[in-house]
Amino acid sequence: MANQTKTKIPFYQIDAFTTEAFGGNPAGVCRLTEWLDDDILQAIAIENNLSETAFYLPWKEGYHLRWFTPGCEVDLCGHATLATAHVLFQNECVADDSIKFYTRSGILTVTRAGDELCMDFPAICDLAPCHIDAGILEALGIDASAVVQTWQSFDYVIMVNDPDVIENLTPDFARLSHYATRGFVVTSQHPDYDFVSRWFGPNVGVNEDPVTGSAHTILAPLWTNYLGKKPLTARQGGARKGELRCVMREDGRVELYGSARTVITGVFCL
Known part of the structure; x- marks a missing residue:
């Protein structure tokens, strides 16, 4: 039978906010070259059955980033953002010290900070x-x-x-x-x-x-x-x-520092 696989998507599973495998929060990360239909992205997130799966692709001077739970797309996810930055720095060998993500919550920046990564997020100060x-x-x-x-x-x-x-x-x-x-x-x-x-x-x-x-x-x-x-x-x-x-900043944003660890690498075959 002929191979019907048309699309292969690199996949990583990253444990975020930990230095140890099987600690912290696991996130799936998929590298795309173009956006797939939303129902396919949702199906991949369901298949992963992790709290979040992140999808990214090159965009402007950074990356377009989206996050899906097994139930829906969400506006903001910290641990999957940290996981995606870890993939880019460690697995994809991005040389820059800072990565810019374009998201539904605006532009988010992740920067190397020694052995940690620092995420620059908007803070919710008016509870x-x-x-x-x-x-x-x-x-x-x-x-x-x-x-x-x-x-x-x-x-x-x-x-x-x-x-x-x-x-x-x-x-x-x-x-x-x-x-x-x-x-x-x-x-x-x-x-x-x-x-x-x-x-x-x-x-x-x-x-x-x-x-x-x-x-x-x-x-x-x-x-x-x-x-x-x-x-x-x-x-x-x-x-x-x-x-x-x-770390709360005076400009109403918060810096979140954490580590991450790659535990699985593979390929989604669609």
């Missing part, structure tokens, strides 16, 4: 305090007495008074999926980090994301103001965890 429905707390498994304060942006943000509350969360994802929000962030101070968190997003096809860079565009300004310090050290995750550093 609105809100009342959290009791059903959300029940679905997350949080007792109301543990809640310090709550806010809403593109995610609900719930600050709790004990990191053990976060460690022991066992959310009911079916119940959480009934609420109109991208996701839910639960965060607290921690003796070993400035803050820790977990993120849940059943509405976008990701029950739990181990390390969510985009959520730190909310958490970095929140904790910078709450603690009155910078930079901040952070850890996110449940069974699987990763680490990053956050």
